[in-house]
Amino acid sequence: MSDIHSMAHAIRFLALDAIRTAGEGHQGVPLGMAEIAATLYANHLKVNPDDPLWPDRDRVVLSNGHGSMLLYALLHLSGYKELSLDALKSFRKLGSVCAGHPEIEQHAGIEITTGLLGQGIASAVGMAVAEQRLQAQFGSDLVDHRTWAFVGDGCLQEGMGQEAISLAGHLRLGNLTFLWDDNQITDDGATGLSISEDIPARFRAANWQVIEADGHDISAIDAALSQAKTDPRPTLIACRTIIARGIPRLEGKRGGHSAPLTEQDSIEMRTALDWPHAPFVIPDSIYHDWTTSMNRGRAACHEWIQRKQAHPKHAEFDRWHQSPLPDPWHIPAVPNAATPTIQSSGDVCDWLTDAMPETLVLCADLEAPTNHKRRRAAFTADDRSGSYVHCGVREHLMGAMGNGIAAHGGLRVVNVTYLAFSDYERAAMRMAALMRLPVIYVFSHDSIGVGSNGPTHQPIEVLASFRAMPNMRVFRPADAIETAEAWHIALQTRDGPSLFALSRQPAEQVRSDASATLSRSGAYVVSNASGPRALTLIATGTEVGLAVAAQSALEARGVPTAVVSMPCWELFAEHSTEARAAILGDAPRLAIEAASPFGWSHWLRPEDRFIGMDSFGASAKADVLYAHFGITVDNIVAQGVALNKQK
């Protein structure tokens, strides 16, 4: 039997020593949760440090990510090779795997980036959903693991954390356990400054199993962890802990969170805990206990590999994890009439239901208007075989769940709602961009084309706000063909998220030939000028149809006009200056987008013009609004003529 008590102290001292070496850090979590973590790793967790990417491993999420030294100490002690003592000594230094907050490095055992409060537990819900979806497909011989999340008070105060509690209970995710560090202290002081609710009762109201335990009592924690594994509901283990346990000066105090640690603190903790070892020295017997604890997971991994080789679905299992694109790719039927791009996107998503069954669609209470459930069954508490999750009106959770599902692996996740609600999940989307996770965001209702629901629901600055975000590709396709191309490119992209801004309003079909994925260049001439180019119209989305209509009128007035469709700025920016110049041309440019001009100066010269939105929208029908804000064929023609004359 391992000496979990000493295993826990090893966490404490590695954390203390690393934080002392760095000169800063957050000791509250590693010192307060040392027994909880040591007990989990010693007796329950199923991972193999020799094979950190083993698909059937348990997932560990440090939602209270500021306590990152807890995770690094755990990974070091468990034998993850990347987490050497030298790595711990480089805590919070440039290039270290031991960053201030955990940054995803799955080969090192760091499952997901955390630190912005709430993101971790919400992503953990996604991981638990992913496991259940895959288990339904491949059976428990291949998929049978759990998600464990370390959780602080901050995560539970965050709205997204509350959304996570609600949906996890509703979906009866029995494979999910939260380990709550109930230390009653935040960086501001006592939690009672800002919260007085009965948190166990709140979880029970959402149909969770709740177990209360002394977070420093190893046998109580052990019993709670066992009980968590046998209940069909998700489990909260409410661990009453003392923040910074072990440092006499800071135990249970506000400063326990992250007050700078002194030499004296180090001496006093060593005395208090009877730890005679020098900094970063862990006795072999303790290392031995940690290492042997991992043998349980190693054995399970080896057995799994055997089972998988003999399993009739092993090739399919691998295919889902590799997720190659169908060949041939879907070539959409060109609609006979103007069609909302959200509807064309739904057509692709319908096709993917069978063509890429590993796709999993999350949607926030907009099943009908977003058209992405039509052929998909729901993933529910009773039936895990569906590929559509009703996330409820919980956009931020949905965004983070997408990250958890993508980080888990084995599924391609699609996230569907209205573009105006992207603001609700933006923080989670930024995490996807930061982690370079291949999440696809399908947004409908892209502009004032929403119509009478009014300015609250009409994105104006949203395109710009995401174009400014590193690693995020923003697509605003013009028609059914560009929409299918956006899907094609996004599904081929493995190293970052893609966002589609799609229309509720009908989009004129501007392309008839789908044989080349023209959108891949980000911008291209969709309609050439009849003679030497005197004007270039640049547009995105439904405004490409307006530009093409204006082109005829301009040509009729003797202005040879080219139309450039620019569905994806980021792809266009990857081209050489010369390639871009060839597409944009030397002629005067008029850009049209029913959105803020912010950022367009990058593609326009001072003498060029822009037609779009300088203000928020208004409540009226879409065509009335387009006319009201001057985004019309007539205005494009008038401005195009004027531009051409001033040349």
Add this chain to the structure above:
Amino acid sequence: MSDIHSMAHAIRFLALDAIRTAGEGHQGVPLGMAEIAATLYANHLKVNPDDPLWPDRDRVVLSNGHGSMLLYALLHLSGYKELSLDALKSFRKLGSVCAGHPEIEQHAGIEITTGLLGQGIASAVGMAVAEQRLQAQFGSDLVDHRTWAFVGDGCLQEGMGQEAISLAGHLRLGNLTFLWDDNQITDDGATGLSISEDIPARFRAANWQVIEADGHDISAIDAALSQAKTDPRPTLIACRTIIARGIPRLEGKRGGHSAPLTEQDSIEMRTALDWPHAPFVIPDSIYHDWTTSMNRGRAACHEWIQRKQAHPKHAEFDRWHQSPLPDPWHIPAVPNAATPTIQSSGDVCDWLTDAMPETLVLCADLEAPTNHKRRRAAFTADDRSGSYVHCGVREHLMGAMGNGIAAHGGLRVVNVTYLAFSDYERAAMRMAALMRLPVIYVFSHDSIGVGSNGPTHQPIEVLASFRAMPNMRVFRPADAIETAEAWHIALQTRDGPSLFALSRQPAEQVRSDASATLSRSGAYVVSNASGPRALTLIATGTEVGLAVAAQSALEARGVPTAVVSMPCWELFAEHSTEARAAILGDAPRLAIEAASPFGWSHWLRPEDRFIGMDSFGASAKADVLYAHFGITVDNIVAQGVALNKQK
């Protein structure tokens, strides 16, 4: 005694007729909540339709804003003049006061813009806080009113709604009542698709009074409303309702939410409810009942006006509501050493504690690192006289509370957290911009200057994302003087929000003369070239200090260099082209900002250069990161020399 039953039907038919006339809309709420609303207005609400801006009125918030015809019908029937029958007939048309979702028009009785789910109830918490803060200052003779919020299932699923429940219970806001439309239907279908929690138990866990009532039983609702007014806790009235009550085809069904209404629906509802009147015709007896119901509020308003005239604090009450700036304004002492701008901002905020006691600071669990509580006492459940609200780790709620406080009036609200967390409250900030509410957002930790907490906590694209937002002014001040100027300008601004991006890292003092508010022009020459300008450095925030340091080195190399500080793009953009050209000059330009280049093309020509961030940040100390990403004096000098040569 009024015939509340018929009063409710009047709501139903005005909603039906207006939605039929518009050809679209959401009937679920007005038909389902008609009895609840009629009972509230008939027997409890304290408002005066003749004086919609009466400061001591009750506030009504339609958080389920898609049901806007409920509010418009209520205001029409109550006698708000702007809500004429013609206005109702223009529902959802361009320019109508009856927009698709309620848009703030307080003179018309529309207290706040709602429609994005969750925003309404979270703002209602702010209104209730405002009332309590003002009551503590002026006594219940001048301030004694309540906030009533109509709430749908969606609002309660949203994380921000959950944050609202938690904090309202913690702060014991007994003046706040939620009227929950528990119709068990969403736009997706049964609420059971995505939620199965015990919502009353969830409220009780957060220390609310919960009363369950049949939402169509007038006497039960009436009793519940009375009980809400006598309990010291906030109250949830869980009203079991039938969506679209009255239309046989849609009652209790998914289509009840917003399915198009037919002529047949109109006929059948008139038959079912025994309503022989033509569209938009309400019998005089019903109008009479509505009008006389309002006499209670009229009388209260007249009594209040009398009381106020005689009240010793009446001048102070008016001053708080007008909130003139102190004269003379605060001139900061110039620090002796480089000082973080968040600290300089805290100095101004300290001064405002007494100089403008109507300022109310909201902060999300970052009391110490943000420096804005130092001189302020907390507003708590037991003491409403404090001017600092511990909002907990609930940024989205905090943002919406700010909107509610600003919409309430009588206070100037300041919202404090880290800039990276602006993503969590962005949707609420957009609402402030849309409503043109004068909220001030103080954000610390503006850039990679955050240091080792790493890329999750380092804003890169945030400045661009807010510069793209209409009506939002973004300030990134260079030093203590510019920080005080940002406060000065923001407090003078009554027609929109202002955002300060402030540094954790020390800012060199680039100004020594505070006598002119130079920041008012948005950008200005902070340090002139020694001769005819050969180079212009443009910078914001702490990078202005780098630019000034580089200027000396460039001058020494024979490159006469001017430094332009550009704390606020929006103010600079208000100037004429000529005025801007005079400041930016003709010489080559090099812009420096530790942020995404997105948007900078607006101020730079193709041949100009930019030093900043092309990627997310990393975990290391601030100075290491600045060096790593090339945002250094040396690099500015090198690039400046190169630019000057290529000229």
